[in-house]
Amino acid sequence: MHAVVCIKQVPDATEVRIDPKTNTLVREGIPSIVNPYDLHAVEAAVQLREKYGGRVTVITMGPPQAAEALQKCIAQGADEAILLTDRGFAGADTLATSYVLAQAIRKLNAENPVDLVFTGKQAIDGDTAQVGPGIAARLGIPVLTYICAIRSFNLETREIVVERLLEEGREVVAARLPVLLTVTKELNEVRYASLPSMLRAARYQVRTWNKDDIEADPKQIGLKGSPTIVSRIFSPPQRQAGLQLAGPAPEVARELVEQLLQRGVLTA
Amino acid sequence: MPEKFDAIVVGAGPAGITAAYCLARDGLKVVMIERGEQPGTKNTMGGVLYRQMLDEVIPGFWKEAPLERHVIDQQWWLLSEDSAVKFGHRNSEHDKEPYNAFTVLRAKFDRWYAQQAVKQGALLITETVVTRLLRDSAGRVIGVETDRPDGELLADVVIVCEGANTLVLEASGIKPKPRADAMAVAVKEVISLPREVIENRFQIQGDQGAVIELFGDPTLGMVGNAFIYTNKDSLSVGLGAMISEFQRRRVHPHQLLERFKQHPVVAPLVAGGEIKEYMAHMIPEGGYEAMPPLYGDGFLVCGDAAGMVIAVHREGSNLAITSGRLAAETVVEAAEAGDFSARKLSAYREKLEQSFVLKDLRQYRHLTPMMERSPQFLGVYPGLLNRALQEFLTVDGVPKRQKEKQILRRILKERPVTALLGDAYRMWRALG
Numbered sequence: 001m002h003a004v005v006c007i008k009q010v011p012d013a014t015e016v017r018i019d020p021k022t023n024t025l026v027r028e029g030i031p032s033i034v035n036p037y038d039l040h041a042v043e044a045a046v047q048l049r050e051k052y053g054g055r056v057t058v059i060t061m062g063p064p065q066a067a068e069a070l071q072k073c074i075a076q077g078a079d080e081a082i083l084l085t086d087r088g089f090a091g092a093d094t095l096a097t098s099y100v101l102a103q104a105i106r107k108l109n110a111e112n113p114v115d116l117v118f119t120g121k122q123a124i125d126g127d128t129a130q131v132g133p134g135i136a137a138r139l140g141i142p143v144l145t146y147i148c149a150i151r152s153f154n155l156e157t158r159e160i161v162v163e164r165l166l167e168e169g170r171e172v173v174a175a176r177l178p179v180l181l182t183v184t185k186e187l188n189e190v191r192y193a194s195l196p197s198m199l200r201a202a203r204y205q206v207r208t209w210n211k212d213d214i215e216a217d218p219k220q221i222g223l224k225g226s227p228t229i230v231s232r233i234f235s236p237p238q239r240q241a242g243l244q245l246a247g248p249a250p251e252v253a254r255e256l257v258e259q260l261l262q263r264g265v266l267t268a
Numbered sequence: 269m270p271e272k273f274d275a276i277v278v279g280a281g282p283a284g285i286t287a288a289y290c291l292a293r294d295g296l297k298v299v300m301i302e303r304g305e306q307p308g309t310k311n312t313m314g315g316v317l318y319r320q321m322l323d324e325v326i327p328g329f330w331k332e333a334p335l336e337r338h339v340i341d342q343q344w345w346l347l348s349e350d351s352a353v354k355f356g357h358r359n360s361e362h363d364k365e366p367y368n369a370f371t372v373l374r375a376k377f378d379r380w381y382a383q384q385a386v387k388q389g390a391l392l393i394t395e396t397v398v399t400r401l402l403r404d405s406a407g408r409v410i411g412v413e414t415d416r417p418d419g420e421l422l423a424d425v426v427i428v429c430e431g432a433n434t435l436v437l438e439a440s441g442i443k444p445k446p447r448a449d450a451m452a453v454a455v456k457e458v459i460s461l462p463r464e465v466i467e468n469r470f471q472i473q474g475d476q477g478a479v480i481e482l483f484g485d486p487t488l489g490m491v492g493n494a495f496i497y498t499n500k501d502s503l504s505v506g507l508g509a510m511i512s513e514f515q516r517r518r519v520h521p522h523q524l525l526e527r528f529k530q531h532p533v534v535a536p537l538v539a540g541g542e543i544k545e546y547m548a549h550m551i552p553e554g555g556y557e558a559m560p561p562l563y564g565d566g567f568l569v570c571g572d573a574a575g576m577v578i579a580v581h582r583e584g585s586n587l588a589i590t591s592g593r594l595a596a597e598t599v600v601e602a603a604e605a606g607d608f609s610a611r612k613l614s615a616y617r618e619k620l621e622q623s624f625v626l627k628d629l630r631q632y633r634h635l636t637p638m639m640e641r642s643p644q645f646l647g648v649y650p651g652l653l654n655r656a657l658q659e660f661l662t663v664d665g666v667p668k669r670q671k672e673k674q675i676l677r678r679i680l681k682e683r684p685v686t687a688l689l690g691d692a693y694r695m696w697r698a699l700g
Binding site: 202 | 270299305392418420
């Protein structure tokens with residue numbers, strides 16, 4: 001089995017603090033982490049490898065410092081990590097990002113046929129959930145989103161059966177390999193890496209590929225390949241605090257009616 | 269079988285990184301184990317780093333390290349509730365390369381410093397907590413246990429640089445839990461302000477920096493002090509005092525910090541700033557008397573973990589760096605001899621004795637206990653001095669001779685001659 005996991009380095013949202021005076025986010029010194037859903041994707045791939053053998057390759061597109069995120073995935077049990085980095089990749093939207101990742105997976109597939117591609121269900125910074133499906137579309141393979149359980153996996157029949165976490169319940173679906181899965185945090189528990197794995201990661205040299213290594217079409221990468229325009233970013237307006245009424249029931253009821261009349265919810 | 273290293277360094281702060289850097293440079297197989305996500309994320313200090321000690325490790329480090337400003341202006345202010353007596357020094361010598369001291373932000377600096385050790389060949393393991401030292405049947409330290417699965421590592425020697433909170437030393441029976449009167453707690457805010465505003469308020473230019481230490485009212489007279497340090501585009505503003513004093517007075521450090529920022533001489537310096545970070549940390553201020561054993565069979569202790577802090581000179585990181593360097597020197601010699609016994613490693617203590625580290629620690633051994641026994645130094649004198657100067661400088665038609673008498677009478681009312689003489693003697697003795 002060969003699983004490729006696509007990950008993203010994001011700012012650690014749990015470390016983002018709110019300035020008590022200005023109520024704005026304090027971004028200074030916020031560490032970067034692996035997108036939390038992507039760690040569940042790595043865990044899923046590593047668990048399958050532990051059961052069925054094979055390899056787990058982790059890839060990401062990003063600046064040189066994204067190598068740290070890949071090293072973290074090595075500590076989590078991945079066999080190999082490749083950083084797709086090139087000045088030409090900068091400014092990519094989800095369309096250009098999925099192109100670069102798909103090109104890299106094509107190259108990996110030529111070296112060692114890929115059975116599974118994993119991504120997290122979305123990244124916690126952009127929240128678009130578009131890159132996973134975008135890769136699948138470009139590779140022409142099925143995409144199964146919001147995976148919360150893998151029921152069965154069979155390399156001989158080349159079939160995988162998974163559960164998708166939907167708002168109204170769970171959906172059980174089967175697909176033929178190769179397939180792309182985007183995973184939720186319900187899928188598994190991310191392991192606390194062992195010390196030998198941490199040592200391996202600390203020694204591991206991440207491989208890097210640039211735009212030529214993946215034979216990228218210059219028109220489809222970076223800003224040029226990105227039709228998305230972000231016109232404005234703003235915080236949603238804060239919701240007003242609610243009103244709590246307390247006291248003996250008749251008084252509260254009277255007060256409640258009065259409030260509703262005042263606000264025009266009821267008319268006399 | 270756990271992997272074996274020549275040396276394991278517990279903690280990636282100034283002491284640990286220095287030890288790992290020197291050992292790796294000399295070709296030893298060394299691993300640093302840090303509990304934070306990155307070196308520096310859990311490391312805190314007021315923010316002054318002296319150049320000399322690190323220059324001995326990485327000559328010219330200050331040309332490339334992420335530093336904030338070089339210090340040219342140092343002030344000491346004695347505060348009463350609403351006034352200040354200021355004393356300070358500025359010179360042009362400290363404005364010249366290679367400089368004397370720098371303000372730093374540890375999240376940036378420690379990360380850079382650790383990378384230098386990694387470049388020398390040290391392995392860095394983060395997000396991993398060392399839980400205790402491993403010993404063989406003879407009691408010799410032979411490695412560490414961490415909180416990771418398969419979390420043991422072996423080494424000829426373990427260098428404990430775990431910082432102020434000495435959980436490993438305590439769990440390993442090397443040191444008891446610290447007493448509340450041997451440990452200070454400090455809180456600090458990084459307050460961002462535009463560069464020009466900082467340069468105007470502190471009368472500095474370019475990369476020049478100013479630092480102010482404030483005594484008296486900021487800590488309500490408790491043994492400790494407040495500080496304001498200039499970074500490039502922020503101020504480090506904080507205060508600290510002995511934990512026992514906070515317990516006794518029943519005040520919280522952050523309440524004091526809020527109060528401090530409202531003080532009439534402080535408020536204009538921080539006005540309009542935006543709080544970027546808030547942090548709190550312990551400082552081992554027990555001094556020489558509170559130090560744990562510095563070495564034993566298979567282990568050495570450096571930096572804050574060893575209590576190497578000289579509070580009165582706000583020195584700690586430079587002692588940590590020097591101790592880390594001397595520990596590494598000792599380990600290299602031990603490795604050549606193939607002998608990691610306490611006897612061989614005792615050379616570390618001798619090296620420290622010959623350096624400023626133990627000389628200074630010994631000189632100030634009585635200072636903190638004396639200050640704790642003598643609350644008048646920070647509790648009474650700052651107010652007294654402020655009132656005396658205020659009276660002296662108020663021109664109100666009272667003849668000068670009469671004014672001098674009034675001032676003297678007031679001072680003697682609060683501290684009679686015998687007490688004044690006693691205090692002078694106590695301070696003289698404590699400063700050795």
